[in-house]
Amino acid sequence: MDKNITSADELKTIRRIMEESTRFLSLSGLSGIFAGLFAIAGAMVAWFLILRHGSVRYDEFFRSLSEKQTLVLRWQLIIDAVMVLVLSMLLTLWLSKRKAKLAGKTLWTPVLRRLVVNMMIPLVSGGIFIIILLIQNHIQLIVPGMLIFYGLALVNAGKFTYGEIFYLGILEIITGLISSIFPAFGIYFWTFGFGFLHIVYGLFMYRKYEA
Amino acid sequence: MKDLISGLNKVFESRIRLGVMSVLMANESYDFNGLKDTLDVTDGNLASHLKALEEKKMIRVNKQFIGRKPNTSYSATKEGIRLFQQHLKALEDLIKTQ
Numbered sequence: 001m002d003k004n005i006t007s008a009d010e011l012k013t014i015r016r017i018m019e020e021s022t023r024f025l026s027l028s029g030l031s032g033i034f035a036g037l038f039a040i041a042g043a044m045v046a047w048f049l050i051l052r053h054g055s056v057r058y059d060e061f062f063r064s065l066s067e068k069q070t071l072v073l074r075w076q077l078i079i080d081a082v083m084v085l086v087l088s089m090l091l092t093l094w095l096s097k098r099k100a101k102l103a104g105k106t107l108w109t110p111v112l113r114r115l116v117v118n119m120m121i122p123l124v125s126g127g128i129f130i131i132i133l134l135i136q137n138h139i140q141l142i143v144p145g146m147l148i149f150y151g152l153a154l155v156n157a158g159k160f161t162y163g164e165i166f167y168l169g170i171l172e173i174i175t176g177l178i179s180s181i182f183p184a185f186g187i188y189f190w191t192f193g194f195g196f197l198h199i200v201y202g203l204f205m206y207r208k209y210e211a
Numbered sequence: 212m213k214d215l216i217s218g219l220n221k222v223f224e225s226r227i228r229l230g231v232m233s234v235l236m237a238n239e240s241y242d243f244n245g246l247k248d249t250l251d252v253t254d255g256n257l258a259s260h261l262k263a264l265e266e267k268k269m270i271r272v273n274k275q276f277i278g279r280k281p282n283t284s285y286s287a288t289k290e291g292i293r294l295f296q297q298h299l300k301a302l303e304d305l306i307k308t309q
Binding site: 007008010011013014017018019020021022104105106109110111 | 226230233237238241242245248251299302303306
């Protein structure tokens with residue numbers, strides 16, 4: 001009888017250790033929510049300040065400007081997008097650190113290393129691809145490119161952290177593909193993909209694992 | 212009853228060794244610090260258990276340098292995996308007979 005209890009206990013421990021050593025579980029649902037909010041804030045900055053609101057159809061808007069103006073505009077949009085990315089990443093890092101600390105774990109584990117490497121491959125390729133699009137003036141494909149490559153990164157990440165992130169990745173890829181059919185409405189798709197989807201995912205994960 | 216217990220392996224009776232093997236079953240290789248964090252044990256304690264597992268040829272040690280820092284990682288041997296699976300099976304069977 002006693003032996004049975006310890007056996008069950010041991011198996012439970014083994015299962016837990018296997019899970020913990022292969023998946024990065026310090027990722028907080030809150031970071032999804034905040035990343036979504038940052039993305040929406042970034043989209044609003046783009047719409048109201050940079051594109052002087054109402055200019056959702058930025059291809060037409062671009063054509064109405066002089067070359068020099070579009071260059072400035074382009075830089076502003078890049079800085080806006082990079083700010084969203086950096087802020088989201090910093091906050092994700094901070095929230096993960098906090099979650100790890102609360103659980104009495106260290107953040108930098110072999111799993112996290114693997115997670116980062118596997119995410120960086122699509123992200124860096126995507127980043128380079130987007131820079132090329134920018135240089136070659138395929139502005140309308142930038143948002144689809146961001147969504148698709150980010151989605152691929154998340155699909156990869158699904159093997160090393162919560163499995164649910166895989167489905168978020170698939171949704172991002174679908175959003176990216178659809179947005180490439182409607183290139184003029186990039187800002188809507190950006191808001192949906194990086195904003196709305198992140199928030200829904202974050203809320204779902206937070207309620208499921210943390211609340 | 213004797214048959215049931217015969218699959219249980221004495222080598223895996225310590226919690227830490229069980230933990231080390233669990234990590235190495237799920238991961239191709241894992242470094243010392245990673246093991247230490249996952250299992251929440253002290254350096255010396257972990258080192259002595261790793262040594263024991265290495266002597267029994269359950270795990271393999273790979274020493275390398277990352278930059279200038281020495282880095283020791285461990286992986287399970289084929290025999291180690293086989294015996295650990297047998298051990299798990301025995302544990303499961305024990306529970307089932309209850």
